[in-house]
Amino acid sequence: MLETIIDVAHVHGITHYELFALxxxxxxxxxxxxxxxxxxxxxxxKPAFTLYQTLIDGHSVR
Incomplete structure (x- = not known):
């Protein structure tokens, strides 16, 4: 899901994503x-934590 959001963010003007089920x-x-x-x-x-952390780190704007 996160990869899809990242892929279409520029098309749909998505500037933020928040995960509420941390x-x-x-x-x-x-x-x-x-x-x-x-x-x-x-x-x-949980296993998804590391994946989420890696995805966010790799796509974050610094």
């Missing part, structure tokens, strides 16, 4: 909606 609500929850974050509920990075 942390799980409840990492032990049986339903997936409690586990959508890129870190666990005690802030341990």
């Amino acid at each position: 942390r799980d609500t409840d990492s032990a929850a049986p339903e997936p909606t409690g586990r959508l974050g890129i870190t666990t509920d005690d802030y341990r990075p």
